[in-house]
Amino acid sequence: MTVNEVVKFVDQIVFDKTGKHLDDIQTAVIAGTWERQTYDDIAQKHNVTKNHIGDVGSELWQLLSKALGEDIKKNNFRSTFERLHITSSPIIIQNKNKQNNNHTFNFSSQATFQYNKGEQDNNTQKYKTKTIYHDLTLAPQIIKFHNRETELQTLTQWILNQNTRLTSILGTSGIGKTTLVKRFIDLNLDKFEIIIWKSLKYPKSLNLLIDDLLQVCKQEPEKNLDDKIKQLFNILTNNRCLIILDDIQNIFTPGEIAGKYQPEYQDYQTLFKLVTETQHQSNIILISQEQCPEMESLDIELYPIKSLEISGLYHPDILQNTGLKNQDIWLDLIKLYTGNLMFLKTITVLINKNYDGEVVEFLAENTLHITQQMQSYFQETFNRLSPIEQQIVLQLSKFETPIYREELRETLIETLNLSSVNFNNGLQSLQQRYLVVKIKEDKVMFSLSSVFREYMRNLN
Structure with missing residues (x-):
């Protein structure tokens, strides 16, 4: 069992017993206990006693x-769960919150759950069985969730209350998109019969992706893509599903305007349109550093689609337990790096190593330092841009x-002989990549983020 599977399993038990998630x-x-950390280690890491x-x-x-009928303590927690993992017989959890409800948990790499709901009929107990598939192998483990309650409420409203079938979570790398979606899942595991998280960091064809989705749901894929898509939509229609596709930007063409599909991934466009146009009870979340063209071209008044743009976090709490000193000026450091958690993580390491954690000394140099990790990210980002951008x-x-x-x-x-059409297309594309910020005053103004601007100046 992985730590994610253990946390998810315990979360379900706690929810069944108390009505609350972990x-x-x-x-x-x-x-921490699964990873054999001491209570003191866990306390120090999370700033509690x-x-x-x-x-x-x-x-x-x-x-x-x-719940499990086992004498579980900190020192035998992992060994007990590892033993339960190889047990052939299922473990029955009695749910006090729902009348006549038993939950059967079968441990597997895809964390399969079976829910048996009893119904009384002429004094004879009958059971309806529905299989639940949760494949979160590629989803991150979330220990801390910082100041995204507004975005979380918005996402919850769209998906659970408005049944938005296609939702994009957008923003630059390291801004917290994936963490937000995983937090939503952790709080709503019981709302979906099927939850599947797939990463397109190394993208595969739609044909192979649908094969993976069908296999998670224990279905043998048909031979041709059209029939596989029909299989998938039968699942989306008959079950409440949540499918997350992370790193969507990797199916778009590098060196072109944002949102142009690579030829081998053009079929994804068809899938996204079908998700919005077909009646079903499921939800697809796309996590991306650039907007899908469908999300801008389709009318949100007519189609069940939403886009949530994630910006930086500006709160000192995000630097807790990092080893940094001078807490009263942490917010200045956060603003300097635009509230991007990835940038702050790498600059925190540098400040601890080179300045012994003294933020005041680092800021006194009045230099926006671009770490090696930031340079690598921005180089990759710049290389993905079209020549006009x-x-x-x-x-x-x-x-x-x-x-x-x-x-x-x-x-x-005047200087580059750039046409007005190319200029407007390039400027729009940069905004779709969240690299250029539009500012509204008496006239429209544009700017690069301070960190990206510093990288570009060094590049020159």
């Missing part, structure tokens, strides 16, 4: 002992403050 500290205790961690752990072990960002990087659209346009047309 909170962040409870999750940390389960994950060792006694508090001990109290939380004691309550969890009592609850699990009662590269010209625009190179020009924008020369300006310390936002520039009016007309001024930028005239500069590019």
